[in-house]
Amino acid sequence: MAVNIKKSRDIHSLSPFMNIVFNVIAAMFSLVCVFPFAFVVILSFTDEKSLAQHGYRLIPEKWSTYAYEYMFQNGAQLLQSYGVTITVTIVGTLLSVMIIALYAYGISRSSFKYRGFFSFLALFTMLFNGGLVPTFIVVTQVLHLKDTIWALILPMMMNAFNIMIMRTFFKSLPDGIIESAKIDGASEFQIFRKVVLPLSLPGLATIGLFCTLAYWNDWFNALLYIDNPNLVPLQSMLMRIESSMSFILQNSNMSGLGSLAASLPQETSRMAMVVLATGPIVLAYPFFQRFFIQGLTVGSLKE
CATH class of the missing domain: 1.10.3720.10 (MetI-like)
Structure with missing residues (x-):
């Protein structure tokens, strides 16, 4: 009975290497899901003129909070x-x-x-x-x-x-x-x-x-x-x-x-x-x- 339980656990368990592979895949998938929203947050803190000149960048040429200041004019x-x-x-x-x-x-x-x-x-x-x-x-x-x-x-x-x-x-x-x-x-x-x-x-x-x-x-x-x-x-x-x-x-x-x-x-x-x-x-x-x-x-x- 104990031998059968051990074999069952061995069949359903993952090797350390495969465990790492699946964790890496899950982490990459999570990053793909989160990245668009994070990128929108970065763009919202980008200077408008810098955005017009250099386009969308992960690290803006110039940071700015003017978009939020404009939104909160009617705070x-x-x-x-x-x-x-x-x-x-x-x-x-x-x-x-x-x-x-x-x-x-x-x-x-x-x-x-x-x-x-x-x-x-x-x-x-x-x-x-x-x-x-x-x-x-x-x-x-x-x-x-x-x-x-x-x-x-x-x-x-x-x-x-x-x-x-x-x-x-x-x-x-x-x-x-x-x-x-x-x-x-x-x-x-x-x-x-x-x-x-x-x-x-x-x-x-x-x-x-x-x-x-x-x-x-x-x-x-x-x-x-x-x-x-x-x-x-x-x-x-x-x-x-x-x-x-x-x-x-x-x-x-x-x-x-x-x-x-x-x-x-x-x-x-x-x-x-x-x-x-x-x-x-x-x-x-x-x-x-x-x-x-x-x-x-x-x-x-x-x-």
């Missing part, structure tokens, strides 16, 4: 937009994950009488929707959400694709865990809260990451429903800055705009926008990533 408004985006992302993600998990758990249970109807209801919205005009009318005239922060949260709170992901995840959980909880006298909600949710952290982290990215990158709802400058999210604010720069550059032949257009950091400001828009959301990945590597039911059932 109070930019920080306000950051606050709105962070609030919308946190509140929207928490509400979305909670409601999607409840909905998906209901339609994943074979004992739920109407699971076929509600499954069809979710799938139908993946194929058809009411359209932009009816949605705008419902949000503004029926729900009266225009110029409120809920106009940035509620329209994106339910997502049929995330519901299907969680339903599949819940159905993959062993029935023995749920049956044993029922034998112990737990109610359906207690089973969901104390048994199912702790085992579903990888699935919840997955849809949580999807919801976080969706809320953070959303600008379209602000374009439709937000006129109050105090409620403009970050992405919409950056788009307005980009539109203002494009207008100045396209009309630089007008009196008074020529000198202003010449002083604008055209390329470096775009790189700074990318850094400002994507930098904070990168911090969310380590939080979600640590749940992906966990086993679903390690140690849950023992024979």
Whole structure:
């Protein structure tokens, strides 16, 4: 028996040389993934004239923070937009994950009488929707959400694709865990809260990451429903800055705009926008990533 175990370990173990090779390959692949963002950060700190003369370089001829200084000319408004985006992302993600998990758990249970109807209801919205005009009318005239922060949260709170992901995840959980909880006298909600949710952290982290990215990158709802400058999210604010720069550059032949257009950091400001828009959301990945590597039911059932 011991000999068989040793042979099995020898078969599945890697030699030191192959271990080094695979580590080098993984490191190179990671570098390829990280390099574009790192290069954008470097370009955002490059002097605009140096960039125009020498092109894109890994080590700029001249460093400059003028792109960020230009972006933070309206520093109070930019920080306000950051606050709105962070609030919308946190509140929207928490509400979305909670409601999607409840909905998906209901339609994943074979004992739920109407699971076929509600499954069809979710799938139908993946194929058809009411359209932009009816949605705008419902949000503004029926729900009266225009110029409120809920106009940035509620329209994106339910997502049929995330519901299907969680339903599949819940159905993959062993029935023995749920049956044993029922034998112990737990109610359906207690089973969901104390048994199912702790085992579903990888699935919840997955849809949580999807919801976080969706809320953070959303600008379209602000374009439709937000006129109050105090409620403009970050992405919409950056788009307005980009539109203002494009207008100045396209009309630089007008009196008074020529000198202003010449002083604008055209390329470096775009790189700074990318850094400002994507930098904070990168911090969310380590939080979600640590749940992906966990086993679903390690140690849950023992024979």
